Amino acid sequence: MDAVLAWYHEAARNLPWRQADRTPWGVLVSEIMLQQTPVVRVLPRWQDWMRRWPEPADLAAAPVAEVLRAWDRLGYPRRALRLHACAQAIVERFEGQVPSAPEELRSLPGIGEYTAAAVGAFAFGERTVVADTNIRRLLARAVSGRQQPAPSFTAAERALVASCVPHDRARSVRWNQATMELGALVCTSRTPHCDACPLAAHGCAYLAAGLPDQPEAKRRVQPFEGTDRQMRGMIMARLRADGAADRALLDALDTADPARVERCLTTLVADGLAVERDGLISLP
DNA sequence: GATGCGTGGCT
DNA sequence: TAGCCAAGCAT
Numbered sequence: 501m502d503a504v505l506a507w508y509h510e511a512a513r514n515l516p517w518r519q520a521d522r523t524p525w526g527v528l529v530s531e532i533m534l535q536q537t538p539v540v541r542v543l544p545r546w547q548d549w550m551r552r553w554p555e556p557a558d559l560a561a562a563p564v565a566e567v568l569r570a571w572d573r574l575g576y577p578r579r580a581l582r583l584h585a586c587a588q589a590i591v592e593r594f595e596g597q598v599p600s601a602p603e604e605l606r607s608l609p610g611i612g613e614y615t616a617a618a619v620g621a622f623a624f625g626e627r628t629v630v631a632d633t634n635i636r637r638l639l640a641r642a643v644s645g646r647q648q649p650a651p652s653f654t655a656a657e658r659a660l661v662a663s664c665v666p667h668d669r670a671r672s673v674r675w676n677q678a679t680m681e682l683g684a685l686v687c688t689s690r691t692p693h694c695d696a697c698p699l700a701a702h703g704c705a706y707l708a709a710g711l712p713d714q715p716e717a718k719r720r721v722q723p724f725e726g727t728d729r730q731m732r733g734m735i736m737a738r739l740r741a742d743g744a745a746d747r748a749l750l751d752a753l754d755t756a757d758p759a760r761v762e763r764c765l766t767t768l769v770a771d772g773l774a775v776e777r778d779g780l781i782s783l784p
Numbered sequence: 785g786a787t788g789c790g791t792g793g794c795t
Numbered sequence: 796t797a798g799c800c801a802a803g804c805a806t
Contacts, residue, residue, distance in 0.1 A: 534802040541792075541801090575790030582804080612804050632802045652785065680802065689800065690795075721799060722788075733790050771789090 503698035505671075508678030511685065515539065516546065518622070518677075524598035526550055527623035531615045532583050537574055539684075545574055557596045559587040565783035568773070569740050577736055581772055582610030600624040618676075627672040629662045634683025635676070639664060641687060645705030647714040648689070731764045732773075735781075739774060744782035 512518075517530035529549055533542040549570060553559035559567070564584060571580035586608045590598060598619070599605055605616035617628035631653065639661060640649040650657065664679075666672045686693045694700050694707050706712075724730055734753050738745050747765075754760050765781060768774040775784050 531802065536789090536801060536803060537791080538793080538801045573791060575792085576803090578789070579804085610804070614803060618802070630802085634802070684802075718799095724790080727788095729789055730791095736790085767788095 503702050504678045504682055505674055507698040508674065508681055512678075512681055513539070513685075516543070522623070523554075524600070524619065524623035525554075525556055528586075528598055528611075528615075528619050529583065531618050531622075532579055532586075532610055533574060535579060535615070536576065541574065545570070545572055553587075555596065556587040556590040556598065559584060560591045564772075565743075568736070568783050572740070573737070575733075577773055578771055579610060585609040586611065598623065600626065602626070602628060621673050621676050625669065625673050627665065627667075627669045628676070629658065629665055630676040630680065631658060631661045632680055632683075634680045634687070635661060637689060638679055638683040638687045641692070641706035642699050642704045645709050646717060647706065647712065648717040648719070650717070651719045728760065728764050728767070731760055732768055735761070735764055735768060736773060739781065739783050744780050747779050747781065750781060 515530075516522075517526050526546075530542065530546055533546055533549075552570065553562060562584070564581065567580050567584045568577055571577055574580075589608050590596060594604070599608075600620060600623070602616045602620050605611050605619055606613070611619070614630065614632050617630045618632070620626040620628040621630055633649075636649040636653070636657070640646045643660065643664070664675075666675050682697070682699075686697045687699075692711070694704070694711070697704070697707075700707055722729075731754065735750060738750065738753075750765065751758050751761050765774065765776070769776055772784060774781055776782075
């Protein structure tokens with residue numbers, strides 16, 4: 501896999517959370533923001549966020565409403581709540597310092613298997629198995645000859661990824677970073693750019709098989725138009741803009757199905773993304 | 785293990 | 796054009 505490391509040296513994007521002056525907190529914030537969200541959309545939000553809350557203690561002390569406004573349109577605003585709770589837990593349990601041990605990272609709100617491994621590797625230089633969607637897809641193709649990884653992340657696949665990570669600590673960090681980047685930029689989901697891939701000449705099983713289309717392997721995309729998810733987003737956008745809104749105003753968001761608005765308000769309040777007081781809905 | 789959870793750009 | 800897709804997590 502030397503070819504991938506050499507490729508990364510030449511082609512890596514110059515992202516702020518990869519700079520020499522990066523902090524564990526900055527890396528953690530970037531990883532949360534990047535969950536299911538493209539880099540180009542994260543960049544400006546991350547810059548603002550780090551300027552405002554440069555340490556976990558700064559975010560921990562911020563009002564939730566302000567945190568949700570700063571999250572802006574990144575999507576999945578529950579991530580913002582969890583990041584806020586994560587900062588508070590770091591202050592309370594780790595003296596304000598992001599922990600480096602994967603099991604301690606895993607214990608924090610919003611940090612799952614992937615994010616714990618990524619922070620361990622990219623913030624602390626630990627040897628971890630970073631199995632994100634890019635690495636999974638790249639190995640599914642290069643090693644297993646399949647178009648896409650399986651929908652569920654099985655123990656067998658975890659073992660496969662682990663077997664590919666170099667044993668040397670510093671080298672493992674670069675391999676994780678480089679393989680993820682190659683998946684994100686070259687071995688893309690829809691249209692892989694094999695002409696620009698360093699593995700094309702080093703035995704990619706999927707390319708060798710002739711890039712067969714395997715539609716059965718594709719995961720089904722959840723619908724969005726007309727769903728509660730869309731309505732929740734519309735309500736949150738209104739609350740971010742106006743601070744608060746009365747029920748009648750929100751009901752106008754879907755005159756054909758007022759029950760949909762009510763249902764979404766209930767789940768937003770249950771999620772801690774909104775509060776209701778005297779018929780007025782507002783950010784927490 | 786299957787679902788629900790935002791948003792916007794790309795093909 | 797209408798899907799398809801983007802560094803997942805929690806339940």
